[in-house]
Amino acid sequence: MEKDEEKKDMTTNQGAPVSNDQSSQTAGEAGPVLLQDYELIEKLAHFVRERIPERVVHARGAGAHGYFESYGTAKDYTIAKFLQDKGKITKVFVRFSTVIHSKHSPETARDPRGFAVKFYTEEGNYDIVGNNLPVFFIRDAIKFPDVIHALTPDPATNIQDPKRYWDFFSKTPEATNMITYLWSDLGIPKDYRHMNGFGVNTFVWVNAKGERRYVKYHWVSKQGVESLSREEAAKISDFNHATRDLYEAIERGEYPEWELCVQLMDPEKEVDFDPLDDTKIWSEPLIPIGRMVLNRNPKNFFAEVEQAAFAPSALVPGIEPSADKMLQGRLFAYNDAQRYRLGPNYLNLPINRPMAEVYNNQRDGSMTFDINEKRTNYYPSNNKDALKESPEYPTAKTPVSGYVGRYSVNKGDDFSQAGALYRSFSEKDKIHLIDNIAVELKDVDEKVRKIMISYFTNADKDYGARVAERIKELKS
Ligand code: HEM
Known part of the structure; x- marks a missing residue:
């Protein structure tokens, strides 16, 4: 037991001392509570605002801090600084999740598992926001709200109903590959440590010569891949079992580890499927480019895990989006969700703030908590405190042609x-x-x-x- 004199004095959020945190202020011993009781009102008012909107998908998750060590094997293919040198260490934060159900739902559901990694690089944050399965149900972002609605609880009963999602899948032949993964035992990973991760969507790597290559990411679990059968999952009564497993393994010093591998493809290569179709896997060899170790638990779940904001659009020089129709929609949706869920200054929160210094002319907005002293908040300008651009990081030149239209991916071999x-x-x-x-x-x-x-x-x-x-x- 701590001695009383070692404990900190309780204060209101204004910093004023709290003399009694147990009794509301009343008019007389048995009388009604007074409106002037600031301590009571502040405490209740803050309490009723403790929740923020949960993520519209992937609401249930667990996170951990760690580091990524580069093997230096990627430098011929991308100029991304954190991948150039052998042994280079970059801090990471990872959040694993289930997709469909809400924040305190069981972690035994048949559901893809999210595998989101934030690299705090010196050139800004880089996020790989992936899943534990290498493909997805659909290949155009315009269908995403529908597949999620079909899988989420019925609007009348609030119960997930297989009739709804099989109805949707019967109209969605491209989902057959994902269904075959998800309804196999891979659809219920034993826990978050025993699963692989995949970027799923196709990105573009650009090297120092300006050469562009398509890239897909694979996180290979050093713990191995282990799954639960339907019956084994049904026997698990602890609805937090995967969160608990991750937390306790890290507390025990058993730090989980994954190797990051990439597949690369020349955009000109002729293949019998569309390499920008995320319902497909590639046969290109896996090139190991680094390893990730998770060695520190969050100290405050809300601040670090609930407020973490990952986005496929968080890219660094040398890594660009491809024209993958799912990815293109994702580039917009995540930051949009986070401005709503966390507010316009969500990138100032400690868990999301880049390690790289941030300078631009964006200003103000709800919850601005840095004091920006620069008076020249426009560009261009002759003033000393004006900013400058970095023309040494041009966007790689990407050829495009054709007519505006709504096209389907037409190499459609779905089976x-x-x-x-x-x-x-x-x-x-x-x-x-x-x-x-x-x-x-x-x-x-x-x-x-x-x-x-x-x-x-x-x-x-x-x-x-x-x-x-x-x-x-x-x-x-
Ligand atoms: C066009 C299709 C998609 C859209 C519009 C979409 C949208 C979203 C949104 C809005 C969130 C919540 C973000 C937040 O509130 O912070 C989210 C979370 C997430 N999505 Fe997607 N998503 C799509 C496809 C995918 C795919 C294909 C993957 C896997 C490769 C994926 C992986 C994730 C993960 C892992 C999270 C959780 C990130 C975290 O832990 O905070 N999503 N998605």
């Missing part, structure tokens, strides 16, 4: 990769995949069921036939 994935599974994994799908499809409309079975059959005849057969068994 071959799902078939190859199915064939790569062990017999046990196939049985689990088929059973996980069949227990849900047996209860959906006949029409939807038939369409879904036709998609699985297109992927692989055996896959479709076994799903159909298992549904029959379950129904009888």
Whole structure:
């Protein structure tokens, strides 16, 4: 027990001493509470404002601090400074998450897991905002609100309903590859340490010669990949089990580690799918470029994890967006969400503030808490305290041509990769995949069921036939 004289004096948020934090101020011993009781009103008013809007997706998550060590193997392909030298250390903050359900939902759900990494580089923050599965359901951002609505609880019952998302998937053949990943045991990782991460979308790396290459990211877990079957997941009663596992492992000094690898592709290369289609994986070799270690737990969940703001648009020189139609929508949506969720100065919060010094002429707004003394808040200017540009970091020249329009990705083979994935599974994994799908499809409309079975059959005849057969068994 601390001695009383060592404890700090309690104050109001104005810094005034609090004489009694247990009794409201009343008119007489048994009388009503007074409006003049600032201490009471401040305490209650602050309390009722403790929540901020939760993330519209990925609301449930856990975070940790750590570092990234570069192998120096990326320097021929990108000028990004934090990747140039062997042994170069960059601080990181990582947030893992589930996608669909809200902030205190169970961490055993069948759901992609978010894998978001913020690198605090000397050239500004760089975020890889990925998932634990290498592909996604859809390939154009305009469909994202729909896939999320189909997967989130029914607006009337507030209960997630397989009928809704299978209905949506029956109209979305490009989701077949993602479904095959997600309804396999990979759809319920054992915890956050035992899963890989993927950038999913395609970015562009630019090197010192101005050469552009498409790039995809892979985080390979040094702990290995381990999953839960549907039955194993159902037995876990601790709805925080993945958060607890991450926190406790770090407290024990068992620091989880991932190796970062990239796949590179010449944008001119002819492939039989669109490399900007995020429902597809690539066969390019993995090039290891560094490793990440998580070695420090947050001290305040709200300040560090809840207020963390990741964005696929947080890029550094040498890393640019591709024309991937999903990524293009994501470039807009995250910062937009964060201005709403956290306010316009969210990048001044300690967890989001870049390590690099920030100078520009943006000013003021709600919750400005730095005192910017520069009086020349416009550009260009002849004044001494004016800023200058950095022409040594030009945008890489990217060829574009064509007519404005709403185009679909037209190399649309939606099934071959799902078939190859199915064939790569062990017999046990196939049985689990088929059973996980069949227990849900047996209860959906006949029409939807038939369409879904036709998609699985297109992927692989055996896959479709076994799903159909298992549904029959379950129904009888
Ligand atoms: C166009 C499609 C997408 C849109 C519009 C979108 C939008 C969003 C939004 C608005 C958030 C909440 C951000 C916040 O409040 O801080 C979010 C979080 C997240 N998204 Fe997406 N998303 C899309 C696709 C994807 C894909 C394909 C991935 C995986 C590669 C992904 C991974 C994540 C992750 C990991 C988070 C949580 C970040 C964190 O931990 O704070 N999203 N997304």
